[in-house]
Amino acid sequence: MNRIIPLVFLIITFAVVLLGKQRLISVSVNHEIVNVADKDDCNNLRLIQTDEDEPAEWMTEKEVWKLLRKGTKFMDITDNEDLGTVVKSKSSRQFPIKPSYQKEVSHYKEKLSTKYMKESLKNFTSFHNRYYRSAHGAASSIWLYKEIKRIADRADDYVRISVRKFKHKWVQISIIARFEGSDRNKEDQVVIIGAHQDSVNMWMPTNGRSPGADDDGSGTTTILEAFRVLVEGGFKPHLPVEFHWYSAEEAGLLGSQAIAKKYERQHKDVIAMLQNDMTGYVGNRQESFGIVTDHVDRNLTDFVKSLIDEYTDIPWANTKCGYACSDHASWRKAGYPSAFVIESKIDYNNPYIHTVKDTIDLLNFNHMLEFSKLAVGFAVELSHIDESEKI
Numbered sequence: 001m002n003r004i005i006p007l008v009f010l011i012i013t014f015a016v017v018l019l020g021k022q023r024l025i026s027v028s029v030n031h032e033i034v035n036v037a038d039k040d041d042c043n044n045l046r047l048i049q050t051d052e053d054e055p056a057e058w059m060t061e062k063e064v065w066k067l068l069r070k071g072t073k074f075m076d077i078t079d080n081e082d083l084g085t086v087v088k089s090k091s092s093r094q095f096p097i098k099p100s101y102q103k104e105v106s107h108y109k110e111k112l113s114t115k116y117m118k119e120s121l122k123n124f125t126s127f128h129n130r131y132y133r134s135a136h137g138a139a140s141s142i143w144l145y146k147e148i149k150r151i152a153d154r155a156d157d158y159v160r161i162s163v164r165k166f167k168h169k170w171v172q173i174s175i176i177a178r179f180e181g182s183d184r185n186k187e188d189q190v191v192i193i194g195a196h197q198d199s200v201n202m203w204m205p206t207n208g209r210s211p212g213a214d215d216d217g218s219g220t221t222t223i224l225e226a227f228r229v230l231v232e233g234g235f236k237p238h239l240p241v242e243f244h245w246y247s248a249e250e251a252g253l254l255g256s257q258a259i260a261k262k263y264e265r266q267h268k269d270v271i272a273m274l275q276n277d278m279t280g281y282v283g284n285r286q287e288s289f290g291i292v293t294d295h296v297d298r299n300l301t302d303f304v305k306s307l308i309d310e311y312t313d314i315p316w317a318n319t320k321c322g323y324a325c326s327d328h329a330s331w332r333k334a335g336y337p338s339a340f341v342i343e344s345k346i347d348y349n350n351p352y353i354h355t356v357k358d359t360i361d362l363l364n365f366n367h368m369l370e371f372s373k374l375a376v377g378f379a380v381e382l383s384h385i386d387e388s389e390k391i
C-alpha cells in the first residue's frame with residue numbers, strides 16, 4: 001500500500017506534464033474549425049546552415065530565433081540534409097537572348113489590376129500572424145488555398161489546371177497550382193513561380209502579431225494576381241507552369257526544401273524557378289526591381305533582366321542578398337536554375353519586416369503590379385523554351 005501511493009502520484013505527475021506540453025488550439029476559418037497542436041518543442045535541436053562553404057551547426061530553436069533577430073539568413077537542413085544529391089549536374093541551361101512572345105504576354109498583361117491585389121492582401125494580413133506552427137498560420141494557409149481554388153474553378157473547360165495542398169509535418173500547408181502543358185510528352189518539365197505565405201514576429205515568433213504585408217504578403221499577392229489573369233485569359237502553356245506558395249520560409253526555407261526534395265526524387269526537370277519575396281515597398285526612393293545576383297543562376301537572371309526590359313515600366317538594379325535569403329535557394333541547392341527579384345536594392349528594402357509594423361499602408365500596389373507583369377512574362381516565355389531559338 002505504502003509503495004502504491006507514490007507510484008500513483010508519479011503516474012499522475014507524468015500525465016500532467018505530458019498534457020501540459022501539448023495544448024490543443026481551435027480556430028475558426030470560414031466557419032470550419034481547425035484544431036492544431038501547439039507543441040512546446042523549442043528545446044529541440046535543429047541543424048542550421050548560414051553559409052554555403054561552412055559546415056552546418058546544431059542549434060536550439062531559441063538560438064535560431066536569435067539569428068532571425070540579427071537578420072542572419074539561414075537554411076534549416078535538419079530534415080533535408082540530402083537535398084541536392086540526386087540532380088548531379090548544376091550546369092546552367094541556355095535561355096533565349098531576348099523575349100519572343102510579346103503578343104501572348106500582352107493578352108494577359110492587359111487584364112492585370114491592383115483591385116483584387118488590395119482586397120486579397122487586406123484579408124491575408126488580417127490573420128493575427130501566419131507563423132507556420134500556429135493555428136493562425138494554419139488558418140491563413142487554408143484561406144489562401146480556398147482563394148486559389150475559387151479562381152481556378154472559374155477557368156474555361158479547355159484550361160487544364162489543378163490546385164493541390166502540399167502537407168508538411170507542421171500545420172501550415174504549402175500550395176501548388178499547376179497549368180498542364182499542351183505537349184503531353186513533357187509532363188516532367190516545369191516552370192515555377194514562387195512566393196512564401198508565412199510571416200513571423202521576430203520578438204515573439206510563435207504568437208506575436210505579424211501582419212507580414214510586405215514579407216511576404218506582397219509576393220503572395222503579386223503571383224496570385226498573375227495567376228488570376230492567366231486563368232481568366234485561358235492560359236494553355238506548351239510546358240507545364242506551376243505557382244507555389246510556400247509555408248515556413250522564415251523558419252529556414254522548410255516548405256520549399258520539402259517540395260524541391262520531392263521533385264528531385266521524382267527526377268522532375270525544373271526548367272526555371274522565379275522567387276518573389278517582398279515586392280511592395282518603395283519608400284521615398286526611385287522605383288526599380290532589385291535583381292539578386294549572388295547564389296542564383298546567372299543565365300536565368302540575365303533572361304529575367306530582358307523580361308523586365310520588355311514587359312515592365314521600371315528599371316532593374318543589381319543587388320546581393322547572401323546565402324539562403326529566400327526559397328529560390330532550395331531549388332538552387334536541388335540543382336535547378338533559379339532567380340530572385342525583390343522590391344529594390346537590398347539596402348533600401350522595407351525596414352519594418354518581421355515586426356508589427358509590416359503593414360499594408362506602407363506598400364505601393366503599382367510597384368507590386370510591375371512584379372505581376374514580370375511573372376506573367378516569365379510564365380509565358382519560359383513555357384515555350386523548348387521551341388525557342390537558343391543562343
Ligand SMILES: [Zn+2]
Binds near residue numbers: 215326
Ligand atoms: Zn520573406
